[in-house]
Amino acid sequence: MGSQIAIMSWAELCGLEDIPLRGSRRVTLDTEEVAVFRTATNTVFAIQNACPHKGGPLSEGIVHDTAVSCPLHAMVIDLETGRARGADTGCVRTYPIEIREGGRVYIGLQAG
Amino acid sequence: MPQEKLVIIGAGMAAGRLLENLVESAPDRFDVTLFNAEPRGTYNRIMLSPVLSGEKTYQEIVTHDDDWYAGHKVNCRFGEKVLEVDRERKVVIGEKGDVPYDRLVIATGSNPFIIPLPGHDLSGVIAYRDLDDTDTMIDACQPASRAVVVGGGLLGLEAAAGLRLRGMDVTVIHLAPTLMERQLDPSAGYLLEKELASRGITILTGANTKEIYGDGKVDGVRLEDGTEIPASLVVMAVGIRPNVEVGKLAGLEVGRGIKVNGVMQTSDPDIYSVGECVEFDGNCYGLVAPLFEQAQVCAKVLTGQGEPEFSHSETATKLKVTGVDLYSAGDFAEGDNRDEIVFRDPGRGIYKRLILEEGRLIGAVLYGETSDGAWFFDKIKKAEFIEEDERATLIFGQSYAGGSPLDPMAAVAALPDEAEICGCNGVSKGQILSAIDEKGLADLDGVRACTKASSSCGTCTGLVESLLALKLGDAFTASAKKTVCQCTDLGHDDVRRLIASQELKSIPAVMQELGWKTSCGCAKCRPALNFYLLAAWPGEYVDDHQSRFINERVHANIQKDGTYSVVPRTWGGVTTASELRAIADVVDKFDIPTVKYTGGQRIDMLGVKKEDLPAVWADLNAAGMVSGHAYGKSLRTVKTCVGTDWCRVGTQDSTGLGIKLEKLMWGSWTPHKVKLAVSGCPRNCAEATCKDIGVVCVDSGYEIHFAGAAGMEVKATELLTKVTNEAEAVEMCTAVLQLYREQGFYLERIYKWAARVGLDRVYAQIVEDAENRANLVERFAYSQRFAQIDPWAERATGGVDAHEFKKLEPVG
Ligand code: SRM
Numbered sequence: 001m002g003s004q005i006a007i008m009s010w011a012e013l014c015g016l017e018d019i020p021l022r023g024s025r026r027v028t029l030d031t032e033e034v035a036v037f038r039t040a041t042n043t044v045f046a047i048q049n050a051c052p053h054k055g056g057p058l059s060e061g062i063v064h065d066t067a068v069s070c071p072l073h074a075m076v077i078d079l080e081t082g083r084a085r086g087a088d089t090g091c092v093r094t095y096p097i098e099i100r101e102g103g104r105v106y107i108g109l110q111a112g
Numbered sequence: 113m114p115q116e117k118l119v120i121i122g123a124g125m126a127a128g129r130l131l132e133n134l135v136e137s138a139p140d141r142f143d144v145t146l147f148n149a150e151p152r153g154t155y156n157r158i159m160l161s162p163v164l165s166g167e168k169t170y171q172e173i174v175t176h177d178d179d180w181y182a183g184h185k186v187n188c189r190f191g192e193k194v195l196e197v198d199r200e201r202k203v204v205i206g207e208k209g210d211v212p213y214d215r216l217v218i219a220t221g222s223n224p225f226i227i228p229l230p231g232h233d234l235s236g237v238i239a240y241r242d243l244d245d246t247d248t249m250i251d252a253c254q255p256a257s258r259a260v261v262v263g264g265g266l267l268g269l270e271a272a273a274g275l276r277l278r279g280m281d282v283t284v285i286h287l288a289p290t291l292m293e294r295q296l297d298p299s300a301g302y303l304l305e306k307e308l309a310s311r312g313i314t315i316l317t318g319a320n321t322k323e324i325y326g327d328g329k330v331d332g333v334r335l336e337d338g339t340e341i342p343a344s345l346v347v348m349a350v351g352i353r354p355n356v357e358v359g360k361l362a363g364l365e366v367g368r369g370i371k372v373n374g375v376m377q378t379s380d381p382d383i384y385s386v387g388e389c390v391e392f393d394g395n396c397y398g399l400v401a402p403l404f405e406q407a408q409v410c411a412k413v414l415t416g417q418g419e420p421e422f423s424h425s426e427t428a429t430k431l432k433v434t435g436v437d438l439y440s441a442g443d444f445a446e447g448d449n450r451d452e453i454v455f456r457d458p459g460r461g462i463y464k465r466l467i468l469e470e471g472r473l474i475g476a477v478l479y480g481e482t483s484d485g486a487w488f489f490d491k492i493k494k495a496e497f498i499e500e501d502e503r504a505t506l507i508f509g510q511s512y513a514g515g516s517p518l519d520p521m522a523a524v525a526a527l528p529d530e531a532e533i534c535g536c537n538g539v540s541k542g543q544i545l546s547a548i549d550e551k552g553l554a555d556l557d558g559v560r561a562c563t564k565a566s567s568s569c570g571t572c573t574g575l576v577e578s579l580l581a582l583k584l585g586d587a588f589t590a591s592a593k594k595t596v597c598q599c600t601d602l603g604h605d606d607v608r609r610l611i612a613s614q615e616l617k618s619i620p621a622v623m624q625e626l627g628w629k630t631s632c633g634c635a636k637c638r639p640a641l642n643f644y645l646l647a648a649w650p651g652e653y654v655d656d657h658q659s660r661f662i663n664e665r666v667h668a669n670i671q672k673d674g675t676y677s678v679v680p681r682t683w684g685g686v687t688t689a690s691e692l693r694a695i696a697d698v699v700d701k702f703d704i705p706t707v708k709y710t711g712g713q714r715i716d717m718l719g720v721k722k723e724d725l726p727a728v729w730a731d732l733n734a735a736g737m738v739s740g741h742a743y744g745k746s747l748r749t750v751k752t753c754v755g756t757d758w759c760r761v762g763t764q765d766s767t768g769l770g771i772k773l774e775k776l777m778w779g780s781w782t783p784h785k786v787k788l789a790v791s792g793c794p795r796n797c798a799e800a801t802c803k804d805i806g807v808v809c810v811d812s813g814y815e816i817h818f819a820g821a822a823g824m825e826v827k828a829t830e831l832l833t834k835v836t837n838e839a840e841a842v843e844m845c846t847a848v849l850q851l852y853r854e855q856g857f858y859l860e861r862i863y864k865w866a867a868r869v870g871l872d873r874v875y876a877q878i879v880e881d882a883e884n885r886a887n888l889v890e891r892f893a894y895s896q897r898f899a900q901i902d903p904w905a906e907r908a909t910g911g912v913d914a915h916e917f918k919k920l921e922p923v924g
């Protein structure tokens with residue numbers, strides 16, 4: 001896992017179907033923009049929506065297996081760990097996600 | 113000691129198993145009363161599908177008959193629903209009276225979920241849960257009658273297969289892009305879809321049901337996109353919800369299901385619960401294996417034997433459709449610290465994928481060949497460490513386990529001469545080796561030409577290369593051909609050829625049939641495949657927006673700060689006062705920071721917020737402007753000069769021809785971007801001789817140029833031909849564009865395509881072959897019928913991809 005956070009509360013985001021398969025949605029939590037992804041195999045991930053390279057909006061990238069290719073210069077970010085894959089370095093914050101009854105997607109919010 | 117009074121609510125599969133365990137270990141301990149809302153005792157619910165298909169009868173699936181209940185002195189209250197539980201008085205209130213209990217077990221299973229669509233309450237709309245539903249379906253099976261199944265999951269597909277076997281005309285409507293997406297990855301989902309389609313079941317994926325219509329009884333189903341499917345029976349199989357009603361009324365702790373601890377006790381220590389109605393540690397279950405385990409734990413606890421504890425474990429899924437072999441177990445999502453092993457045998461329709469995490473098998477998806485399912489599942493449950501050498505052959509399953517791992521070269525060397533290498537063309541190892549010897553072949557193309565091996569589906573290419581290497585040693589260096597990406601050994605030419613010859617019509621189809629090495633591709637191959645499919649099957653292939661780069665997905669250019677730029681089409685570079693006024697208004701209204709003339713004779717509005725895009729487009733559309741595709745691998749600009757309209761030396765109407773070409777070609781998708789220009793005389797003010805396609809007007813007609821560039825490379829165009837009238841000029845330009853669309857590799861500009869295939873080949877196919885030219889023009893016209901839809905209008909007012917432009921609003 002990337003930077004671990006202490007979860008204080010969960011916020012309901014949407015239904016699973018509201019995120020396109022191999023696609024994403026954006027949400028602003030406090031002041032930070034978060035990208036929420038749904039992979040081909042229906043796993044949902046949430047990460048900080050700013051590429052470690054030059055801040056590109058990762059939500060706009062192409063999703064393949066559990067990674068997203070940044071739309072600006074194609075750095076590949078792993079959705080699970082928040083780390084850049086391959087030779088690149090850099091890391092974004094990850095957020096815990098839970099799928100609850102009726103496929104509702106919840107995001108874990110940080111303490112403080 | 114007086115018998116303890118045990119009441120069980122629900123006589124489903126979990127309750128049936130509980131009773132069996134009880135009578136086995138403590139036959140006379142309890143005075144049992146068994147309620148069941150269904151007017152019958154326990155039967156094997158999961159075998160309803162074979163009953164539906166006619167492969168079994170109801171009698172064959174009854175597990176507990178009247179004699180059994182009588183023999184074990186169970187008081188049966190079948191056909192009677194429990195209304196409430198009075199915990200204070202410790203009585204269960206049934207429809208026909210009260211029954212006191214000492215201890216109570218709730219085993220009410222789950223309820224099928226019915227989407228509350230308009231018309232869901234019409235007669236002929238049913239769920240698939242019990243014998244009555246099954247009987248209703250069997251009764252509906254009249255000759256030439258039609259059924260719609262909503263939901264392409266396990267239950268829906270079993271229902272569809274059963275109805276089909278009984279002669280119904282069946283359509284399955286499924287929301288997700290592939291079937292059983294919760295149990296299968298897209299590759300396996302594709303194979304399943306292909307198999308069911310071959311049985312005559314119509315499968316509509318990515319389809320959203322809007323309403324069920326009919327007067328009193330169902331007449332059909334209408335989809336979101338307006339399609340109507342007539343049907344006299346609609347089966348909803350979209351999911352289940354734990355049936356917690358009794359627990360809730362009794363005031364027990366209830367989440368998604370009735371909450372229980374590891375000994376199946378609810379928040380009231382005298383009340384237990386087992387089955388699908390239960391929630392344990394956040395998990396609810398929908399398959400029988402864990403429920404049977406719960407029943408066993410509960411029986412032991414009730415009779416005070418040992419200290420059993422229920423614990424969560426993985427479940428495996430099989431589809432019970434005769435002739436379909438499919439198995440899925442564990443967690444099959446990809447992940448950074450996860451590895452996958454993929455095996456595909458397109459010839460036999462086999463796909464297997466194993467998922468490993470930290471050296472342990474955690475998931476498996478098998479299609480076509482599932483005999484090792486249980487063996488893999490066992491490894492998943494035991495979480496045993498897979499040693500390196502075992503791993504090499506793991507995918508080949510149990511029978512192979514323990515065999516020595518094979519180096520591919522050694523494996524090929526070890527094959528007998530008769531071994532078939534190319535299944536498509538029936539070419540053996542011996543034939544290939546002797547062809548290499550006798551004809552002095554040195555490369556793959558040679559082998560393909562002489563033996564046909566590897567020339568059809570191409571999946572034996574690796575084997576053929578190994579044979580070449582075996583025979584020629586260092587003299588053979590595996591073809592330096594560029595593959596599409598690391599997901600495949602095939603190059604762009606193979607992929608394009610095979611999409612056409614094998615009639616592959618979706619991305620999962622390509623990946624399966626061409627043996628892709630990853631399960632869902634990457635950012636390199638997916639956009640390429642999406643274009644190839646679109647170009648090969650206009651009107652048929654459904655564009656996969658998620659396989660497009662962001663600019664093409666939201667029809668604007670992403671900027672470095674995450675905002676977008678918007679470039680409306682300016683036909684031939686000509687605009688009007690009212691268009692300019694509308695642009696000015698949009699800039700003011702949406703506070704757009706920068707307005708700039710582009711190098712392509714049009715106006716760019718830069719710095720538009722993503723959320724504002726649809727509204728910006730709506731205003732531009734209202735003023736008659738459409739997308740300029742400044743973002744696409746598609747037709748970009750057609751630059752023109754003023755020509756005979758105004759210019760004192762102009763020879764032809766260059767502006768008019770430019771506008772004609774742009775109106776004809778806009779909206780088309782191409783391997784890379786395509787830019788045109790038309791100059792009115794050889795002074796060439798529109799810079800036509802450095803464009804992908806350029807026209808230079810001269811006194812005697814039109815010079816048609818192509819394959820120019822002025823980007824990272826600067827290259828003057830080649831002269832294709834000269835024609836005398838405007839119609840011929842349009843025909844030539846169109847034929848060039850279509851030939852490029854059919855032959856270009858993804859991300860190859862026209863000048864690179866022309867260099868690769870050779871200018872002679874282009875002349876031969878366009879200039880020298882009038883019939884071929886006409887066919888190219890015709891194919892282009894056909895594909896434009898589906899392409900010339902303004903993507904801005906579709907999104908501004910048509911609701912396409914609305915999720916792109918709206919942020920989520922968190923609650924809580
Ligand atoms: C806006 C514009 C610059 C301007 O302000 O004038 C522009 C802007 C970009 N160009 Fe360009 N090009 C623009 C005219 C050109 C021209 C001139 C022309 O079309 O006459 C060329 C040289 C001609 C040619 O294409 O050969 C040009 C050659 C390139 C290239 C190099 C292509 C090549 O094969 O060598 C790229 C990179 C690419 O496509 O891979 C590129 C890529 C880009 C991108 C898309 C960069 C990117 O990959 O994100 C820029 C997008 C900016 C945006 O968001 O709007 N742009 N670009 C021009 C838009 C024209 C239009 O109305 O659509």
Ligand SMILES: Cc1cc2nc3c(=O)[nH]c(=O)nc-3n(C[C@H](O)[C@H](O)[C@H](O)COP(=O)(O)OP(=O)(O)OC[C@H]3O[C@@H](n4cnc5c(N)ncnc54)[C@H](O)[C@@H]3O)c2cc1C
Pocket residue numbers: 121122123124125126127147148149150157158159160161192193194195219220221222240241242267270355358386387388389397398399400401403430432
């Ligand atoms: C067509 C079909 C195919 C399936 N295939 C498979 C398969 O291949 N593999 C697999 O593992 N699982 C399969 N399942 C799922 C499996 O059948 C269920 O998981 C299992 O039956 C659940 O057992 P249960 O005892 O919890 O609930 P149920 O078997 O549903 O029994 C609950 C019973 O409680 C009764 N009841 C509910 N409320 C009350 C009340 N208030 N008063 C009195 N009675 C009440 C109901 O009438 C019902 O008879 C299939 C299900 C269906 C419908």
Ligand code: SF4
Pocket residue numbers: none
């Ligand atoms: S020349 Fe380079 S910086 Fe300028 S618009 Fe084109 S791609 Fe962008």
Ligand code: FES
Pocket residue numbers: 051052053054055056070071072073074075
């Ligand atoms: S900003 Fe993401 S790769 Fe450059």
